[in-house]
Amino acid sequence: xxxxxxxxxxxxxxxxxxxxxxxxxxxxxxxxxxxxxxxxxxxxxxxxxxxxxxxxxxxxxxxxxxxxxxxxxxxxxxxxxxxxxxxxxxxxxxxxxxxxxxxxxxxxxxxxxxxxxxxxxxxxxxxxxxxxxxxxxxxxxxxxxxxxxxxxxxxxxxxxxxxxxxxxxxxxxxxxxxxxxxx
Numbered sequence: 001x002x003x004x005x006x007x008x009x010x011x012x013x014x015x016x017x018x019x020x021x022x023x024x025x026x027x028x029x030x031x032x033x034x035x036x037x038x039x040x041x042x043x044x045x046x047x048x049x050x051x052x053x054x055x056x057x058x059x060x061x062x063x064x065x066x067x068x069x070x071x072x073x074x075x076x077x078x079x080x081x082x083x084x085x086x087x088x089x090x091x092x093x094x095x096x097x098x099x100x101x102x103x104x105x106x107x108x109x110x111x112x113x114x115x116x117x118x119x120x121x122x123x124x125x126x127x128x129x130x131x132x133x134x135x136x137x138x139x140x141x142x143x144x145x146x147x148x149x150x151x152x153x154x155x156x157x158x159x160x161x162x163x164x165x166x167x168x169x170x171x172x173x174x175x176x177x178x179x180x181x182x183x
Contacts, residue, residue, distance in 0.1 A: 006031045037109040041081035042069020044101075044158055045094050047119040047135055051155065054089045054130035056147055063131075064147035067114065067154060068092070070129075078113045086117075090133045092124035101157060101170040103150050112150050116158065116167060150174060 004011050004026035011024040016032050024033040044067055045052040053065045068089040072081040079097060086092050094117035103112040124133045136142075138159055146152050153174065161167045 001033060001035075004029060004031055005033065035109075037106075037111050039072040039078065039081075040069050040110055040112045041072045041078045041085060042067050042112065042114050043082045043086040043094055043097065044114050044116045044154055045086060045090070045092060045119055046116070046158075047122050050135035050137055051141065051158070052090060052092060052119060052124060052133065052135055053141070055132035055134075056129070057126075057131040058129050061147035063145075065142050065145050066147040066151050068130075069112070069114070072113075079115060082113065082115045089127055089129045090124045091127055092119060092133070094118060095120045098167070099169055100167060101154055101172070103153065103170075104173045105150065106173065107176045112154075114154050149180070152180060 001011055001024045003009065007026060007029045009026055009028035011026050011033060013022045014025050015022055016025055024035070025031070026033070052068070054068050055065050056062055068086040069082070070085040070088070072078060073084075076084070083094065083097065086094055097115040097117040099113070100116035101112070101114040103114075105112070122135060126133055141155065143152065146155075153172070157170050158167075
């Protein structure tokens, strides 16, 4: 950030009085510009024993597979955002959504919230954000073509939990460098 969004003048980085970390502060109007983590909300959609994945037709990671997820919009709940992303990326509506996982990735200032949900019917399709959308059996998941480490982690948790039928909410911090469990 170089300029104040309030008055347009230059900003500097300093620790404001009473704070404990560097912030962008306007040299003229003294507005403190806080930068906070981005929240990504998504769905882990299942139909029977299969998982729904989307092949990205946008950057980042164009051409790689992912769960339907995206940045939360102002004014929407994490669940509303996750359901919206499932429709936007997979043209799929889900039922029985349940909070499933929260992944903190402080190195890139992101927080992922995933809901586990069911497809009432196998109705889905590509969109402007996904070139392909498909259901995968566990043995057919394209592990080496997953777009993001957090997607691999969510799928790993789900496939383990599916064996026991117990789906406790997960909370994990993802550190860099990421070490795939499948490498």
